[in-house]
Amino acid sequence: MVTNKFKTSMAVIGLLATFSTLKAQFPAKYWVKFTDKNGSPYSVSTPTAYLSARSIARRTNQGIAIDITDIPVNQTYINQVNATGAQVFARSKWLNAAIVVVNNATQLAAINSLSCVTSSSPVAKMHKGNTDELSTPTQQVHRESQITGYNYGNSFTQNNQLGTPCMHENGYRGQGMMIGVLDSGFDNVNNNAVFDSLRNENRIIATRDIVMGNSSVYEDHNHGAMVLSCISGNTPGELIGTAPKASVVLIRTEDVFSEKPIEECNWIVGVEYADSLGVDIATTSLGYTSFDSPYTSHTYADLDGKTSPMSIAATMAARKGIFVLNAAGNDGNNAWMYIGVPADADSICAVGAVDGSGVHAGFSSVGPTADGRIKPDLSSMGQGSYVCAPNGTFMSGNGTSFATPILAGAVACLWQANPTKTNMQIMQALKSTASQSASPDNSYGWGIPNMCAAHNLMNGTSIGIQTLQNDLTISIFPNPANDIITIDAPLINEVKMYDVLGKQIEITQYRKTPNQIEIRLDSILANGVYFLSIKADKAQVTRKFIKE
Numbered sequence: 434m435v436t437n438k439f440k441t442s443m444a445v446i447g448l449l450a451t452f453s454t455l456k457a458q459f460p461a462k463y464w465v466k467f468t469d470k471n472g473s474p475y476s477v478s479t480p481t482a483y484l485s486a487r488s489i490a491r492r493t494n495q496g497i498a499i500d501i502t503d504i505p506v507n508q509t510y511i512n513q514v515n516a517t518g519a520q521v522f523a524r525s526k527w528l529n530a531a532i533v534v535v536n537n538a539t540q541l542a543a544i545n546s547l548s549c550v551t552s553s554s555p556v557a558k559m560h561k562g563n564t565d566e567l568s569t570p571t572q573q574v575h576r577e578s579q580i581t582g583y584n585y586g587n588s589f590t591q592n593n594q595l596g597t598p599c600m601h602e603n604g605y606r607g608q609g610m611m612i613g614v615l616d617s618g619f620d621n622v623n624n625n626a627v628f629d630s631l632r633n634e635n636r637i638i639a640t641r642d643i644v645m646g647n648s649s650v651y652e653d654h655n656h657g658a659m660v661l662s663c664i665s666g667n668t669p670g671e672l673i674g675t676a677p678k679a680s681v682v683l684i685r686t687e688d689v690f691s692e693k694p695i696e697e698c699n700w701i702v703g704v705e706y707a708d709s710l711g712v713d714i715a716t717t718s719l720g721y722t723s724f725d726s727p728y729t730s731h732t733y734a735d736l737d738g739k740t741s742p743m744s745i746a747a748t749m750a751a752r753k754g755i756f757v758l759n760a761a762g763n764d765g766n767n768a769w770m771y772i773g774v775p776a777d778a779d780s781i782c783a784v785g786a787v788d789g790s791g792v793h794a795g796f797s798s799v800g801p802t803a804d805g806r807i808k809p810d811l812s813s814m815g816q817g818s819y820v821c822a823p824n825g826t827f828m829s830g831n832g833t834s835f836a837t838p839i840l841a842g843a844v845a846c847l848w849q850a851n852p853t854k855t856n857m858q859i860m861q862a863l864k865s866t867a868s869q870s871a872s873p874d875n876s877y878g879w880g881i882p883n884m885c886a887a888h889n890l891m892n893g894t895s896i897g898i899q900t901l902q903n904d905l906t907i908s909i910f911p912n913p914a915n916d917i918i919t920i921d922a923p924l925i926n927e928v929k930m931y932d933v934l935g936k937q938i939e940i941t942q943y944r945k946t947p948n949q950i951e952i953r954l955d956s957i958l959a960n961g962v963y964f965l966s967i968k969a970d971k972a973q974v975t976r977k978f979i980k981e
Contacts, residue, residue, distance in 0.1 A: 487711025607679030613707030618653025675842030716841035718834035720773035762798030786815025
């Protein structure tokens with residue numbers, strides 16, 4: 434079988450370093466930073482002037498205050514830069530900076546002389562590194578889940594590995610959730626049949642091309658379209674995305690035909706745009722590693738989440754309540770084997786790749802970060818992923834580029850089911866119930882998560898266990914427990930134990946009194962979270978306990 438590599442800079446194709454002292458030929462784009470936001474007509478007390486109601490609500494629901502970083506760049510400063518003859522192309526309110534097209538050295542000198550400017554740096558060229566791979570699919574058995582109405586076809590494995598069929602069956606398919614997809618272009622998404630329901634239900638909320646400065650994204654590169662199919666695809670018997678009912682915002686930030694690392698700046702502008710619209714989740718299958726210029730390169734020491742502007746912005750997005758996912762990268766088999774920017778960012782979910790059996794994909798980039806944090810955070814199926822090309826052809830794909838959106842859609846379903854939780858509570862529930870939660874490492878992170886397990890953990894009950902809550906007095910002790918747990922409740926009739934996936938566990942129990950039962954926790958019972966379904970006095974309750 435012939436494997437076709439497509440030339441693009443997805444899933445950590447090169448790391449973009451900090452903008453530093455590179456020689457630029459004019460005209461060139463510069464990253465210009467400003468001193469402050471003094472004299473702004475905007476105020477943190479009136480955020481409706483610059484944020485959508487949905488964006489404000491996301492902050493409010495998570496107890497996040499509007500602050501000075503949310504206020505737009507001072508227009509007076511923008512006017513001063515434009516007065517030099519240069520042109521402000523885009524702005525970043527979070528980092529109080531702008532992308533400026535500078536035509537000559539005289540304009541640059543004039544910009545640097547402005548009292549409102551703290552620094553200006555040219556955007557350097559970067560090296561295009563390892564890419565994702567696509568191939569025609571090998572013969573697979575079309576499997577239809579027995580617990581849901583969806584016929585997943587060859588996408589069953591990537592869905593089932595994360596427990597999304599369980600969420601789908603219970604009605605959580607991404608309805609009401611908004612996902613920002615930042616990529617290199619979304620070729621033919623406006624025509625491809627796999628996105629019929631996405632278009633017909635008007636769930637493409639907005640499009641924005643940061644590279645060109647317009648809103649047209651459907652004629653650009655194909656990578657974003659394939660990424661989107663992992664989330665929003667809906668062709669029964671072939672491919673069902675992990676969040677087939679979610680709304681999306683499509684943002685082009687990567688120019689695959691350019692050698693310039695302006696893409697890091699573009700991404701910052703793009704994620705701020707996504708935030709202003711009120712996205713719940715931002716997913717990116719891009720990343721940056723090194724310059725091809727002799728003057729500077731990213732070093733491993735830079736991967737601390739605090740050096741690259743893109744990583745700083747990614748952390749800020751997470752701190753503003755967005756669940757941020759970014760591909761770990763495809764350099765696991767290369768000399769540079771580490772994650773890239775912004776996968777090193779704090780508070781975001783860097784996604785590694787596994788195959789359909791849950792085995793780490795050799796190409797998937799590894800951690801740790803330069804400051805010793807475990808990366809990736811979680812893993813998803815990125816080897817043999819089932820995707821749809823812009824021409825409607827279904828095929829297998831390899832890359833953390835695909836592992837990331839597959840997980841992003843699953844997270845949307847989980848968060849839909851738990852709307853009062855914060856993004857960090859969702860992250861913690863995923864890590865706590867993932868396959869390697871007890872022993873995370875720098876290949877798998879905390880492992881492969883399961884959406885129903887995370888849901889059950891957050892709710893103290895298990896999907897599929899019918900529960901009637903009332904004022905029944907009940908106590909479980911000790912909790913956490915090691916070898917014995919005691920249940921105390923009036924007139925206990927029945928006790929059943931379930932794991933976080935809802936599977937019943939055989940237990941040995943002894944009735945000490947009519948109101949008290951003792952359970953011996955089998956020595957082979959793994960440490961973790963479990964649930965007790967207790968019938969007593971014509972009522973049924975479910976209680977969570979932890980085995981240590």
